[in-house]
Amino acid sequence: MENKLTEQEIVRREKAQELANKGLDPYGSRFDRTHNTNTFKAEYSSFTKEELHEMENPPVVKLAGRIMTKRVKGKAGFAHIQDQYGRIQIYVKSDLVGEESYELFDKADLGDIIGVEGHPMITNTGELSIKVIKYTHLVKALHPLPDKFHGLVDVEERYRRRYVDLIMNEDSKNTLILRSKIISSMRRYLDNLGYLEVETPILHPILGGANARPFITHHNTLDMPFYLRIAPELYLKRLIVGGLDCVYEIGRLFRNEGMDPTHNPEFTTIELYLAYSDLEGMMDLCEDLICSIATENLGTTVIPFGEKTINLTKGWRRAHMVDLIKEETGINFFEVPDYETAKKLALEHGIKVEAHDYGFGHIVNLFFEHYCEEKIIQPTFVYGHPIEVSPLTKKDPKDPRFTQRFELFIDSREYANAYTELNDPIDQKERFENQLKEKELGNDEATEMDIDFVESLEYGMPPTGGIGIGIDRLVMLLTNSQSIRDVLLFPHMKNRGK
């Protein structure tokens, strides 16, 4: 399998062997650090060169990291070592570490991992550094690092070898660290409000909670097929029936569909349910949650995104889908009387109507997608989705053709989807039946009947608001990333041919 080794790789293997011959483990052992680059800089950056130089008992620090640059000048040299937090320069002098250790430093390659013990110092050029008194070679890197100046640029390699990307590209590292911090902020926000984080099954016997093509797998002992979940919704609502009044789940969903800069086959969402709330409650929560996360992690709610500036400051527009269509086309669907009239309008506007688009609401939805989505840049809650495309949502009591649902759009993309939850078991059963009808008409993403879920509603589910937020897209927005792959540690790639 392994290709022929390059000259550099052979040399490094020989160097590893030389270390072993000296009794040094080329893949060394525990090294107790007193500082990392961050705590070291925090502790010593306020000192002057003279203060550090003239200390009678200079402090002794121990740090470890990967050699990223190296400048040897005869019997002394400099290097930068890098840990999770950044880089620090080390100054290694033969007089101080001894000739044997100095030779180890001299032979060390970029990419090797070392530990140093020494004193804080400031160089003639003013850089806070470590004057090494004890040098420990920890790990030999057999493979050379990319160009120290240009880093790893090739997109394919950055995704396939994310570890190299993390070593070489600070932007990638910062983005992926920020992802963790954003999710952590989200948990903290909800935990402070008393929400309970729960875990529901990922293997689902019945497809439900969203419209999407699933991954299908098989359990041997039960000898039955399972779907990887496309949404956790129906399980979380069972918990609301069960009396857990405010729950959320952060986790992976799986949809067997196309991949592009905003879609990955597995992606992360948060779904959240709050008993005795409703759609407006979810709008308020969503706005406050995202603003809090932005403020906590970026210090602002006005953020750059590609060529645009997105203003997340609270007070987002709330608009009915029908009103937005009217703004763009002049058509007022509140006054369109029936399906036939709506369909005629669609055909006049060159909108393709499929066999399973059999209802008035399907047409309304097609108009929205065709004319409105791309126009929405700043955060907008679009509410009032048609009943046909919202099988789990409570009807609008004033106009039962529409539901109490919203989607949050920013820069033409959907970020969140929320409902006043449908808690009428008889209505819910009919909605499922309509989904089955769509399936027969060729909508292979229609949901399946979940009779156990209907029965749970028969026990009584409190009036409830629920919301799902796409975390990958939110992280993209807050890190100004243009591809979902930039916010995934290990994006999926096709196997390389031989």
Added chain:
RNA sequence: GACCCGCUAGCUCAGUCGGUAGAGCAUUUGACUUUUAAUCAAAGGGUCAGGCGUUCAAGUCGCCUGCGGGUCACCA
């Protein structure tokens, strides 16, 4: 799935009209005890993604395949 673009040394990139493959970093050897893209001198390193074709001659032109990126379609 369709179309467009890309693939040259470990990495980043040049490569003109089709005429024996280039640089910087990295590597090796030598010099250098405060450098920082260290510097100076010398050297080694290539299945030009893979294949087929056109041609006296292909990194370069054509076709096929692979992988990647983008756009569209799909994904409410």
